[in-house]
Amino acid sequence: xxxxxxxxxxxxxxxxxxxxxxxxxxxxxxxxxxxxxxxxxxxxxxxxxxxxxxxxxxxxxxxxxxxxxxxxxxxxxxxxxxxxxxxxxxxxxxxxxxxxxxxxxxxxxxxxxxxxxxxxxxxxxxxxxxxxxxxxxxxxxxxxxxxxxxxxxxxxxxxxxxxxxxxxxxxxxxxxxxxxxxxxxxxxxxxxxxxxxxxxxxxxxxxxxxxxxxxxxxxxxxxxxxxxxxxxxxxxxxxxxxxxxxxxxxxxxxxxxxxxxxxxxxxxxxxxxxxxxxxxxxxxxxxxxxxxxxxxxxxxxxxxxxxxxxxxxxxxxxxxxxxxxxxxxxxxxxxxxxxxxxxxxxxxxxxxxxxxxxxxxxxxxxxxxxxxxxxxxxxxxxxxxx
Numbered sequence: 095x096x097x098x099x100x101x102x103x104x105x106x107x108x109x110x111x112x113x114x115x116x117x118x119x120x121x122x123x124x125x126x127x128x129x130x131x132x133x134x135x136x137x138x139x140x141x142x143x144x145x146x147x148x149x150x151x152x153x154x155x156x157x158x159x160x161x162x163x164x165x166x167x168x169x170x171x172x173x174x175x176x177x178x179x180x181x182x183x184x185x186x187x188x189x190x191x192x193x194x195x196x197x198x199x200x201x202x203x204x205x206x207x208x209x210x211x212x213x214x215x216x217x218x219x220x221x222x223x224x225x226x227x228x229x230x231x232x233x234x235x236x237x238x239x240x241x242x243x244x245x246x247x248x249x250x251x252x253x254x255x256x257x258x259x260x261x262x263x264x265x266x267x268x269x270x271x272x273x274x275x276x277x278x279x280x281x282x283x284x285x286x287x288x289x290x291x292x293x294x295x296x297x298x299x300x301x302x303x304x305x306x307x308x309x310x311x312x313x314x315x316x317x318x319x320x321x322x323x324x325x326x327x328x329x330x331x332x333x334x335x336x337x338x339x340x341x342x343x344x345x346x347x348x349x350x351x352x353x354x355x356x357x358x359x360x361x362x363x364x365x366x367x368x369x370x371x372x373x374x375x376x377x378x379x380x381x382x383x384x385x386x387x388x389x390x391x392x393x394x395x396x397x398x399x400x401x402x403x404x405x406x407x408x409x410x411x412x413x414x415x416x417x418x419x420x421x422x423x424x425x426x427x428x429x430x431x432x433x434x435x436x437x438x439x440x441x442x443x444x445x446x447x448x449x450x451x452x453x454x455x456x457x458x459x460x461x462x463x464x465x466x467x468x469x470x471x472x473x474x475x476x477x478x479x480x
Contacts, residue, residue, distance in 0.1 A: 140443035141435065143452065143467045143477035148180040148187035155476040157182070157464035158208075159200045159456045166464050167197035167206050168476040175211050180476075193228045194220050199238040207244050209234035219246060221260065231260045237280040237287075245278030245287055257289045257304070269309045276302070276309075280326045288326040288334075301348065303332060313353050315344065325369045333367035333376050345378045345393070356393050363388065369414050377401075377411035377420050390422055392436075401436050404443050409434065412454060419461050421454040433465050435479070444479045452477075 146157060149170040157168035166182040167190070179190035179197045190197060190206070197208040206222040210230075219231040221244060233246040243261040250256035250267070257268040257276035270276035270291055279288045287304040291311070301312045301323040312332070314321045317339030324334045332348040335357075344357025345367035357365040360380060367378035376393040390401040390411040403409045406425025414420050420436040424443075433444035433454030446452045449468025457463045463479040 140432070140445035141463075141479045142445050143447060143475075143479055145447065145467075146180075146182045146187050146476045146478060148182065148189075148476060149178060152178065153473045155474055156453070156466040157455060157476040157478065158198050160458045160462055160464045160478075161200045161202050161204070162458045162460060163202060164458070164460070164462060165200060165204060166476075166478060167200045167208075168464070169196055170476070175213055177211060179206075179208065181206065182476075182478075190222065191228050193230070194222045197222075199235060199244070201238055201240050201242065203240070203242065205238065205242045207231075207235040207238045216249075219244075229263065232265070233258060233260075236278055239281045239285070240283045241285070243281055243285060245281045247275075247277040250275075257287070257309075259287065259304075268304045271311075278304075279323050282326050282328045282330060284328060284330070286326060286330040288323040288332045290323050301332060301334060301336075303330065303348070305330070310351070312348050312351060315339070315346070315353065315355060321346070322366075324367060327370045327374070328372045329374070331370055331374060333370040333378075335366040335378075345376070345391075347374075347376055347393075354396060356396060356398070359393075359396065359398050360391070365391065367393075368411060371414045371416045371418065373416065373418065375414060375418050377414045377422075379410045390420070390424075390436075392418070392420055402441050404432055404434055404441065406430075409441075411436075413457050415457050415459045415461065417459060417461065419457060421457045421463050423453055433463070433479075435461070435463055437461065447475055447477070449473070454479075 152170040152172050154171045157166050160166045170178045177195035179194045180187050197206045199207040204224040210218045217234050219234040221229045233248045235244045236246040238244045245259050247255040248258050255275040257278040258265050274291050277290045281287045289302040289304050291302050292299040299320045299322050301321045302309050315336045315338050319337040321336035322334045323332050326332045335343050336346045343364040344355050345365040347354045363380045365380045367376050370376045380388040387408045390409040391398045404424040405427035409424035411420050411422040424434045431451050433452045434441050444452050447467045448470045451468040453465045454463050455465040466474040467477045468474050
């Protein structure tokens, strides 16, 4: 399980990209600025953001991860390759070293991991330990656990990607069947790893679990095709999605080698699971038969619960903590997009900084949320919602 759950699931990212973004231009056209709208049982007031205050001269900021001690990491950017990492703690922000520009993970021992963008070659990654300096992992980090192990993928001798684990300066190849590629997606605190496996062209994806030095291929739905992993918890439960025999996509969870079809409880909808906590609660998103994104869902013991929206048509859960609190983004009745926190059946909007939009990126087990909030004019700031 990732100690800090960030927006790592590409399935969630793809759905978020389809949510309308009604920014300053739309506000000018309507003459008003929309705020997060409550849903039935929700809060009447959005949560106000705290600006983390790093590098105010740069236009685009986002907090990307937070640990259970409330220490935050994030990035400030002037462009695609102009990234500057920062760490925030006890009300103060400080720049990370230049070789740690894209932090995406922080554990409770303050180990930070992430990626390094390059214009002329594949992106690489880093691990930055307290008092130990920055280590180049050679690959963008896909997940990190409390022991400081990180996972991702490196090109193998045949040119295909190979899932790898880095720990204490040593990188090991997790393996892949012949003529396939593999990618380490997430890692539990006990060292079990969720692995995606696909053919050399990136098609026909499957899911495997690495544990005890062995890569074990996991089953797919009967008569189905591809499967995809997005997260793993400390029990070794892996979540993601799998295709059915009819070509529909269903959220699934692998308990050991047993595959549970979570999407079967949602007829006439497709679904994808994006995150799981240590209690086995799963969150994900749904779409209608035409592919239009719908409401987020939390599954408890296989039973789905609709999370609702902030007044619009869409909500996309991104992460869940061990208390069962869910975060993500949702549309409002006016088509704006705001981050939300869902807790005890209530969805609360996460406020902006006057620009009409916000985005939730990560939550810790205390319920603190980090992400980005928009200023008037379209710039964004890294923020904390308490």
